[in-house]
Amino acid sequence: MALDYLRKIPWFRQAEIAPSAEIEAASLRSDRFRLEREVDWQRLERIVTALEKGRPKRITDDDLLDLPVLYRKAASSLAVARETSLDAAAIAYLDALVRRAWFQIYGPRETLTGWLRGFLGGGWSRAVRTIWLDICIALFFMVAGTAVGWLLVSREPDWFYALVPGAMSDGREPGADPEVLRQSLEPTANADGLSVFATYLFSNNTGVAILAFALGFAFGIPTLLLLISNMALLGAMLFVFAEAGLGYEFVAWLSVHGTTELGAILLAGAAGIHVGRSMAFPGQRSVLAAAQNAGVRAAQVMAGATIMLVVAGLLEGFVRQLVGEPSARLAIGGAMLAFWCLYFAGMRRRQDRAA
Amino acid sequence: MTKLQTAITTANAKRERELITPEGLALPLRIASRGSRALALLLDLFFLFVGFLVFILCLGLIGLNLGSIEGIGRTPAGELVGIVVILAVFFSRYGYFLWFELGARGATPGKRLLGMRVAARGGQRLTTEMVIARNLMRDVEVFIPAFFLMGNGFDAGLTGAAAFVWLAVFVLFPFCNRDALRAGDLVAGTFVVETRRAKLQDAISLAPDHSQTYRFGEAELAVYGEHELQVLEGVLRTGDEQAMQDVAEAICRKIGWDIGSGDEREFLTTFYAALRAHLESGMRFGKRKKDKFS
Numbered sequence: 001m002a003l004d005y006l007r008k009i010p011w012f013r014q015a016e017i018a019p020s021a022e023i024e025a026a027s028l029r030s031d032r033f034r035l036e037r038e039v040d041w042q043r044l045e046r047i048v049t050a051l052e053k054g055r056p057k058r059i060t061d062d063d064l065l066d067l068p069v070l071y072r073k074a075a076s077s078l079a080v081a082r083e084t085s086l087d088a089a090a091i092a093y094l095d096a097l098v099r100r101a102w103f104q105i106y107g108p109r110e111t112l113t114g115w116l117r118g119f120l121g122g123g124w125s126r127a128v129r130t131i132w133l134d135i136c137i138a139l140f141f142m143v144a145g146t147a148v149g150w151l152l153v154s155r156e157p158d159w160f161y162a163l164v165p166g167a168m169s170d171g172r173e174p175g176a177d178p179e180v181l182r183q184s185l186e187p188t189a190n191a192d193g194l195s196v197f198a199t200y201l202f203s204n205n206t207g208v209a210i211l212a213f214a215l216g217f218a219f220g221i222p223t224l225l226l227l228i229s230n231m232a233l234l235g236a237m238l239f240v241f242a243e244a245g246l247g248y249e250f251v252a253w254l255s256v257h258g259t260t261e262l263g264a265i266l267l268a269g270a271a272g273i274h275v276g277r278s279m280a281f282p283g284q285r286s287v288l289a290a291a292q293n294a295g296v297r298a299a300q301v302m303a304g305a306t307i308m309l310v311v312a313g314l315l316e317g318f319v320r321q322l323v324g325e326p327s328a329r330l331a332i333g334g335a336m337l338a339f340w341c342l343y344f345a346g347m348r349r350r351q352d353r354a355a
Numbered sequence: 356m357t358k359l360q361t362a363i364t365t366a367n368a369k370r371e372r373e374l375i376t377p378e379g380l381a382l383p384l385r386i387a388s389r390g391s392r393a394l395a396l397l398l399d400l401f402f403l404f405v406g407f408l409v410f411i412l413c414l415g416l417i418g419l420n421l422g423s424i425e426g427i428g429r430t431p432a433g434e435l436v437g438i439v440v441i442l443a444v445f446f447s448r449y450g451y452f453l454w455f456e457l458g459a460r461g462a463t464p465g466k467r468l469l470g471m472r473v474a475a476r477g478g479q480r481l482t483t484e485m486v487i488a489r490n491l492m493r494d495v496e497v498f499i500p501a502f503f504l505m506g507n508g509f510d511a512g513l514t515g516a517a518a519f520v521w522l523a524v525f526v527l528f529p530f531c532n533r534d535a536l537r538a539g540d541l542v543a544g545t546f547v548v549e550t551r552r553a554k555l556q557d558a559i560s561l562a563p564d565h566s567q568t569y570r571f572g573e574a575e576l577a578v579y580g581e582h583e584l585q586v587l588e589g590v591l592r593t594g595d596e597q598a599m600q601d602v603a604e605a606i607c608r609k610i611g612w613d614i615g616s617g618d619e620r621e622f623l624t625t626f627y628a629a630l631r632a633h634l635e636s637g638m639r640f641g642k643r644k645k646d647k648f649s
Contacts, residue, residue, distance in 0.1 A: 028560050028632055038555060052459050075378050084638055086631050088585050089556040089592075096553040099374075099382050103472070103550075104459065106377070106480055115483045203445040207494075210449070214495040217538050218524075275542060292476075292544030299488035299543070 030085035037077050038090075044070040045097055051104045071101045119300065125347040127300040128267065131274045138227060138269040142262070145228035149235025163229075163236045178244040185246070185253045202313030205261060206306055209268035213302050216272020219280045223272035230265070252326035255333025257316035263340055264308035271298035271305070308340070369533070372548075374478045387471040387547045389535050396497065398465030403447050410443065448498060449490070456486045462550075472550050476534070485543040492539030496525045559591050560628040569625045575610040576633040582646035584634060587627050591620075599623055 026032045047067055050058045059067075078094040085091065110118070128135070152159040157174035208230070215222035234254075241250035275294045282290035315336070323329055370386040414436065455463040461472040461481060473489070475481045500522040529535045534546050590598050596619075603619040606612075606626060614622050634644060 026561060027628065028635065030631070030635055031558050031560055034558060041555065054459050072378065075376065075380050079380055084635065086581055086584055086634055086638075087558055087560075088588055090558065093553045093555040095383060096551050098376075098380070099384070100550070100552070102374070102376055102382065103461065103474070107459065107461070108457065108481055108483060110483060200441055203441050206445070206449075210491055210494050211499070214492050217492065217495070217542060218521075222521075288541065288544075291542050295488040295542030296482070296484040296544065299484045299491060302491055303487055 030081070030087055033077075033080070033085065034087060034090050037073070040070055040073055041077070041094065041097060044074050044101060048097070048100050048104055052100070068105070071098075071105055074098050074101065119303065122347055124300055124304040125344045127297050128304070128344045130297060131270055131301060134270040134274040134277060135266060137273055137277075138223075138266050141224050141227050142231045142266060142269070145231030146235035146238065148228065149232030149237075150239045151235075152232070153236045153239045160236050160240065163232050174240050174243065178246060181241060181244050181246055182249070185249055202310055205264070205309045205312065209265055209305050209309060210302070212265065212268040213272045213275075213298065213305075216269075216274070216276040216298070217279075218276065220273040220276025223269050223276065227265070227269045249326050252329040252333070253320065255337075256320040256323070256329045257312045257333075259333045259337040260308050260315060260340065261312035263337070264305040264312060267301050267305045267308070271301040274298050274301075311336075372534075376478070384474070385549045385551075386535055387469075387549050389529050391469045391471065392466075392529070392535065392547055395463070395465035395469050395471060398468060399452070399463050402464055403451060406447070407443075449494075452490045452493060453486060456490065457483060466547070470550055470552075471547050473545050474548050476544050476546050479544070481545065485545050487543075489539035489543035489545050492537075492542055495522075496528075496537055496539060500526060556592065559588060559624060560631055569614075569622060569629075571610075571626065571629045573633075575612075576630055578609055578647060579630055580644040580646040580649060581634060584627070584630055587623065587630070591623060591627060 026035060043063070044067070047059055047063050047070070050056065056064075074094060075098050078091070078098050081087070081091050081094060149163055152163070153174065160174050208226075212223050212226050215226060238247070238250065241247055275291065275298050278290040278294035279287055285293070315332070319332060320329065323332065367385070370388065372384045372386060374382045374384050376382060452463055456473050460467055461474065466472060473481065473486065475485060503518060503522065525538055528541075529537045532541075534540075536546060540546055587602065590602050599619045600616070603614065603622055606623075607614055637644060
């Protein structure tokens with residue numbers, strides 16, 4: 001037969017079962033309709049169940065090839081049944097089946113690793129470039145926060161105790177002995193226990209970054225407050241060290257992990273501001289649509305900020321405690337800063353370049 | 356129907372949504388209720404809690420006591436345990452929900468047990484970014500209020516009160532919109548829907564044919580509509596003798612028959628098949644009879 005090849009294409013494959021006596025005997029047309037197709041429905045249900053259980057290997061090649069056809073057949077059966085059949089049980093079954101199949105067929109297409117590859121290979125840097133305006137806003141407020149902290153403490157040293165929690169200052173306060181301050185910048189003798197410390201720092205800092213993002217929901221204002229208050233603390237510290245003549249050493253000490261960590265907090269804050277700004281000024285779109293659009297983009301930036309915080313935690317826990325020379329510290333910090341800037345500016349997907 | 360039933364039906368009708376597939380088919384979806392979502396969250400937190408308990412007990416069994424934190428970090432083994440513990444806390448806070456919602460079921464174990472899943476609003480594809488966004492927001496909605504409560508943060512006078520109001524906004528957010536969206540859903544463009552699974556039940560009209568015993572005419576079948584057909588189907592599936600007897604009597608009164616007793620099931624099954632055939636033939640000509648009043 002010339003048309004034999006057609007049978008190999010799923011669309012044209014005939015039903016595998018011949019009309020049985022039962023189908024012939026059914027008096028209602030809608031029952032015949034159902035009996036002719038229910039084998040296919042149940043086959044689709046088996047495939048969908050295997051997919052839902054996360055065991056796609058159990059599905060045979062034939063089943064997998066037929067899946068789109070089975071899905072369309074079930075969808076079309078449902079459409080026909082709604083108009084011609086009053087068999088409530090069959091319609092309820094088809095409703096549930098087509099919905100489950102829809103979630104599997106039109107569900108997420110990527111695996112987590114595939115997503116990560118696309119993310120590191122261009123998705124992240126593109127999202128960061130898209131929110132450049134929010135990054136500028138966040139940067140402005142971070143610089144302003146540092147300046148405020150510095151100015152407040154330089155006018156009235158009591159402000160220091162209001163800005164820096166007692167446990168954190170650890171003897172580093174206005175008018176402290178420069179020798180004590182220098183001690184706090186010294187590297188420790190060995191690396192024992194530092195990995196626990198690094199893990200703790202990472203978990204803690206990520207919490208702060210996620211908070212900065214999540215608070216952006218209220219039109220970004222709490223995010224700005226969080227950025228200012230955190231940076232005022234830094235400004236206050238900076239003043240204390242500069243007053244003791246240790247400004248250069250402190251900046252070097254901070255820069256090892258600070259360029260990465262402050263970068264991550266900058267991105268997290270910018271992501272929060274991006275969401276808040278889109279909700280406050282949605283433009284032509286509805287607030288819901290604007291929030292969703294911004295939220296999905298900000299989530300990418302945030303996932304990246306988490307990665308940066310892992311790097312920052314490692315730098316802070318290991319490198320800073322092992323490298324003591326201020327110029328070496330500054331070089332590491334500067335190199336990290338340059339790396340991040342180049343990555344965000346230069347990492348583009350292939351289709352981006354083509355476009 | 357009692358008042359309660361009516362109230363439940365209207366409340367359910369408010370949660371019905373429609374999803375248009377790319378094939379142009381409208382699929383009914385029902386938004387998960389706020390109560391079951393809260394319960395699912397509690398279940399998930401409970402699972403996490405039990406997981407930690409087991410973890411700590413196992414550590415205790417191999418001779419490690421977390422109470423002496425100072426001991427950790429001195430020895431290489433203790434250091435490793437310290438890292439694992441911190442990472443476990445971190446991942447259970449941020450990773451648990453993310454991991455499960457990215458799976459094929461789109462649901463954490465708690466949601467799955469209660470028959471719910473995450474879906475993208477408006478029939479889009481659910482993407483990884485959406486799931487990340489909705490779970491990052493979970494932090495301010497669930498964990499920070501919880502830590503605040505546990506740490507007695509609300510005792511701190513005016514700041515405490517301000518924090519309370521602020522956190523209440525997030526907790527009460529799902530009650531302020533039709534789709535029961537929490538703040539994370541709003542930002543991510545997702546919602547949580549029910550996933551009912553249905554088994555294919557046998558067709559009642561395929562039961563042994565008694566159409567020779569009972570013959571129904573046009574006039575007798577014209578009294579009822581689709582709603583009554585479905586009620587009758589429900590009665591036949593439940594198979595309650597008393598209910599079948601009542602329904603058979605009601606039908607006989609309406610069509611002026613007298614069938615005696617003892618043969619209700621056969622009578623009802625035949626009437627069901629005949630009524631369905633009658634209504635379906637009307638459907639083919641575009642005539643639908645919703646219920647007995649239309």
